[in-house]
Every structure is written in structure tokens, then in C-alpha cells.
Amino acid sequence: MRKILQKIAKKSPWLYRINAGSCNGCDVELATTACIPRYDVERLGCKYCGSPKHADIVLITGPLTARVKEKVLRLYEEIPEPKVTVAIGVCPISGGVFRDSYAITGPIDNFIPVDVNVPGCPPRPQAIIDGIIEAIKIWETRL
Amino acid sequence: MSSFLKIALRNLFKSPTTDPYPFGETFVPEGLRGKAKYNAGACIACRMCEHVCAGGAIQIREVADKSGLEFILWHNTCTFCGLCEYYCPTKAIRLTEDYHTAHRQEDKYRYVEKGFIKYVNCAGCGTPMVPISPELLQRAYEHVNKEIEMLRHLCPKCRQKRALR
Numbered sequence: 001m002r003k004i005l006q007k008i009a010k011k012s013p014w015l016y017r018i019n020a021g022s023c024n025g026c027d028v029e030l031a032t033t034a035c036i037p038r039y040d041v042e043r044l045g046c047k048y049c050g051s052p053k054h055a056d057i058v059l060i061t062g063p064l065t066a067r068v069k070e071k072v073l074r075l076y077e078e079i080p081e082p083k084v085t086v087a088i089g090v091c092p093i094s095g096g097v098f099r100d101s102y103a104i105t106g107p108i109d110n111f112i113p114v115d116v117n118v119p120g121c122p123p124r125p126q127a128i129i130d131g132i133i134e135a136i137k138i139w140e141t142r143l
Numbered sequence: 144m145s146s147f148l149k150i151a152l153r154n155l156f157k158s159p160t161t162d163p164y165p166f167g168e169t170f171v172p173e174g175l176r177g178k179a180k181y182n183a184g185a186c187i188a189c190r191m192c193e194h195v196c197a198g199g200a201i202q203i204r205e206v207a208d209k210s211g212l213e214f215i216l217w218h219n220t221c222t223f224c225g226l227c228e229y230y231c232p233t234k235a236i237r238l239t240e241d242y243h244t245a246h247r248q249e250d251k252y253r254y255v256e257k258g259f260i261k262y263v264n265c266a267g268c269g270t271p272m273v274p275i276s277p278e279l280l281q282r283a284y285e286h287v288n289k290e291i292e293m294l295r296h297l298c299p300k301c302r303q304k305r306a307l308r
Binding site for chain 2: 037038039040043044090093094095096097099109113114115116117118119120121123124126127128129130131133134138
């Protein structure tokens, strides 16, 4: 039974999006990849979900501002294992143009183990699709 | 309601609008600012790119053995603003239309564009200096004659001496 479930689950990872203080640029691109038929990410079997408890692949945008840090970490804890983390945009990867600011608690991989990086300010929908494909590959090995 | 039906009926006979990207060909809009490409041969190490870089992605440093300068551009903090290309006097740095940026975490710090400018020795006194690229001469002079070509191999001090002679 478990084996069958593992086989089925591979084909439909659910996406969950965390905004860690993003400027909304990357979020718009994520919405574009998800909602606009041109870049339909659901072809890959992915689906955006509203609850962290259903998520398999976590997409994080934003440089992790001091204000949302605790909330993001709490939200991340709620996502069940195994999970794959994808950092979208330049901010979560390195801090981007906000690096060394007092309001930023640093690149996200100081607190959260990241698996795939998709730099860009913001990345193109095709680049995000690339990142999600990479994340699905990692997700298959973790099941 | 009837207008909606009209659109629905029309769409029945149209091909899908979805871009077949991960499985097929995609498109690149003209003038898209993607990953930057660096040409060490044209660079004159004026450090303008380092100065204007909004994300602080560019670094030009002297290497440990002092044989030249090293150019490093870390794509993971580059915002594709294009200021480096705009301000580069010799257009040694250019933004390409390559936007495929996804990579794994292991490669985070290896995801860089690198270049190395080897110092050349001055033809007069032999002190090491940054080579003057032909692109700069093209920009500075209308016609590059032999005289100017000779000055190219001299360090600023020797050039001054020669001019005052």
C-alpha cells in the first residue's frame, strides 16, 4: 500500500508559497506561472495549495525580513517531511540589493535548508518552471 | 452570456495557447536582460561596473600572486538591471538573452562569471600594467595610427615622458 502511494505521490507534488518579505515581483511571476494558461505549471502535476500541511514543494520569495522571520520559520515547521525548498529570486538566495540592511536577517539558507535556487529579479516564468522541475527530481529521491 | 458562448465556441477550434516550454520550444523577447557575459580581452579595469552594480555582484580584485586582475560576477545577487553594460566604456560586459538560472544549492557559490586580466609589462620601463584594449583605442581615436599603437604598450609614466620629449 505504501509503495503504491509513493508511486502515485511522485506524480503530483503540491506547491506552497511563502512570502518572506518579498517586494511582490517574484510573487507576480509565480502567479503568472500558475494561473496564466501560457505557462501553466499544473501540466507538471503540480498544484498550489492553501495550507502548509498539504505542501510538498515550498517556494520562498523575499529576503526574510526581521519582522516576518519568526512567522516564516513557524510556517516552515508546519510543512510535513519530506519537503523540497526552492528559493525564488535573488533576495532569498543572497539578500540581493537589500543585503547588509538592518531590516534583513540574512539569506534564507542560514535558517532553512534550501535545495534549489532560481536567481533573477524576478526570474522569468520559464526559469521558475526549470526550478520546479529540478525540485520534482529531488522530491522523487526523498519519497 | 451569448458573447461568452461565442468565445467558448471559437476557442474550441483554436490550438492551445500554452507555451510548451519544458517539453518544447519557447520564445525569448528581443532585448531581454539575462545573465551577463564578460569579455576579459576588451576590459580595461576601470571598475565602473563594480561601482554602479546595484546588487554588489561584481568584484575586480588583484590575484594573490599579483600577476593580474580577476573579475568575478556572482549571478546569485545580480538583478539584471543592465547598469554595468550601460556604463562600460568598451562594452566588455554584456547582458545575454540567457535566462536559464535554476541550479542546485551545491552550486550556489560556484554560479559565477569569471575573467582574468593578465598584466603586461610596459615596453619602456617594464612595470606591470593593465593592458589597453583595442576597443578603448577605437573609442578614443577616430583613426588608430602607428604612433598611437606604440603608445598603447607604454605605462602612463612613460607615455607622459614621451609626450613631453
